[in-house]
Amino acid sequence: MSEPLLPTRVWDLPTRVFHWVLAGCVIASVVSAKIGGNAMAWHFRFGYVIFTLLAFRLVWGLVGGHWSRFANFIYSPSVVLRYLRGDSGDERHDIGHSPLGALSVFGLLGILAAQVATGLVADDEIANTGPLIKFVSGAISSLATSWHKTWGQWLIITLSLLHVGAIVFYLVRRKRNLVHPMIVGDKPLPPGVPASADHWTARGLAAALLTLCGAGVAWLVSLGG
Known part of the structure; x- marks a missing residue:
């Protein structure tokens, strides 16, 4: 008899928020670029948010939930070929x-x-x-x-x-x-599959990292002022 399947946390909240906000900002960035004119101010703003999100994901890929870490989805060519x-x-x-x-x-x-x-x-x-x-x-x-x-x-x-x-x-x-x-x-x-940590401590860490990334992007952009 097969083992019962259990709800297991795979995508932590910071990864999910990153995914959907990034998707929305990419769409909005493309649309604002196509509109042009006054919408270009928003194009730049969406670009800065995307920059912040990318910086956050780079760090979160090292310290985030189990299945969000790059180490758990960097595959060798042989693994990719076997999968194909x-x-x-x-x-x-x-x-x-x-x-x-x-x-x-x-x-x-x-x-x-x-x-x-x-x-x-x-x-x-x-x-x-x-x-x-x-x-x-x-x-x-x-x-x-x-x-x-x-x-x-x-x-x-x-x-x-x-x-x-x-x-x-x-x-x-x-x-x-x-x-x-x-x-x-x-x-x-199935039981035994490692779950991603998604408690409030991890979420607080993500919020702090996102804030730092946003501050870093703001500082970098300000250098051109």
């Missing part, structure tokens, strides 16, 4: 991020980091410049602007759509709802 072949054996890739899911996460975070970095020194040659533009040459600013407005933007849109497509695929083809655990935090899992 459907030959993972006893490896449990249905708890946190699967090998493909991990690649998607790192890819999206990397592209967002590049988009933030280029935005800080971009110049649309109309009315908007990045706050740190004075620290780079005109040639570098031109390259950063080109990336930010073309490849960077479209890569983010493409990866986001692929991310949503993967969620739909898992729901329709594999009957696995990936959205619900990212809302409530729990998954039904």
Whole structure:
């Protein structure tokens, strides 16, 4: 007889809040850029929030809940290949991020980091410049602007759509709802699966780290004043 499944905390509250706020800010950032004009002020604000969230996730990936730590979803090429072949054996890739899911996460975070970095020194040659533009040459600013407005933007849109497509695929083809655990935090899992710490002490630590990251971003941006 199979063991009963128990609700197990996989995604801690800070990771869930990070995920949904980041998703909202990315959408709002793209929309505000498309509107242009006065909406560009909001585009910059959303960019600063994204910068803060990325900095927080970097730290939280080291000290956060068990399944949010990078160490638990950095997979070797051989593991990824076994997963693609459907030959993972006893490896449990249905708890946190699967090998493909991990690649998607790192890819999206990397592209967002590049988009933030280029935005800080971009110049649309109309009315908007990045706050740190004075620290780079005109040639570098031109390259950063080109990336930010073309490849960077479209890569983010493409990866986001692929991310949503993967969620739909898992729901329709594999009957696995990936959205619900990212809302409530729990998954039904066999006894013995390690749970992510999600007590108020951990949440307080996350809030302190987020505040420090926000202060760091504000200080960095102020250097261009």
